[in-house]
Amino acid sequence: MLNMEEWGDKYLIGIEQLDEHHKHLYDLLRESYDLLVLKNNNDGRIGKVLDSMSDYATYHISTEEDWMHDLKYPKQTEHTQEHLEFVHRVSEFSNNFKNGTEHLTLEIVTFLREWLVNHIMTLDKEFAAFISNEARFCEMTASKYH
Numbered sequence: 022m023l024n025m026e027e028w029g030d031k032y033l034i035g036i037e038q039l040d041e042h043h044k045h046l047y048d049l050l051r052e053s054y055d056l057l058v059l060k061n062n063n064d065g066r067i068g069k070v071l072d073s074m075s076d077y078a079t080y081h082i083s084t085e086e087d088w089m090h091d092l093k094y095p096k097q098t099e100h101t102q103e104h105l106e107f108v109h110r111v112s113e114f115s116n117n118f119k120n121g122t123e124h125l126t127l128e129i130v131t132f133l134r135e136w137l138v139n140h141i142m143t144l145d146k147e148f149a150a151f152i153s154n155e156a157r158f159c160e161m162t163a164s165k166y167h
């Protein structure tokens with residue numbers, strides 16, 4: 022694979038804010054992939070992209086979990102568990118790369134991409150479906166009583 026596949030509408034879950042976050046995370050992965058392919062690590066660029074990735078993943082996840090908390094999402098625990106694993110992996114790769122104990126490879130970046138896409142397409146979509154059901158329920162009750 023010469024380039025990482027571009028972000029596509031098929032990954033949208035229909036919640037604008039979270040979709041923007043997902044695209045941004047995906048783009049950071051593509052950027053690190055490109056830098057690796059080009060063997061361009063001038064001024065530690067790859068390390069910087071990994072840092073942004075790690076910070077942004079934490080930010081996105083806390084936003085998503087706030088939504089779940091506010092909506093009393095019944096599957097939050099299970100979902101949060103996957104988030105924790107992802108953040109852990111990203112920061113582990115990032116730290117090891119910076120310490121020189123791990124050679125960041127295309128396999129690792131590809132692994133993170135697969136993980137992200139898989140998570141979006143399963144657990145995040147499931148959560149989005151829950152939100153739209155809740156919204157429909159609210160509309161139904163609102164029209165019933167007003």
Ligand SMILES: [Fe+2]
Pocket residue numbers: 085100104140144145
């Ligand atoms: Fe998620």
Ligand SMILES: [Fe+2]
Pocket residue numbers: 039043081085141145
């Ligand atoms: Fe997400």
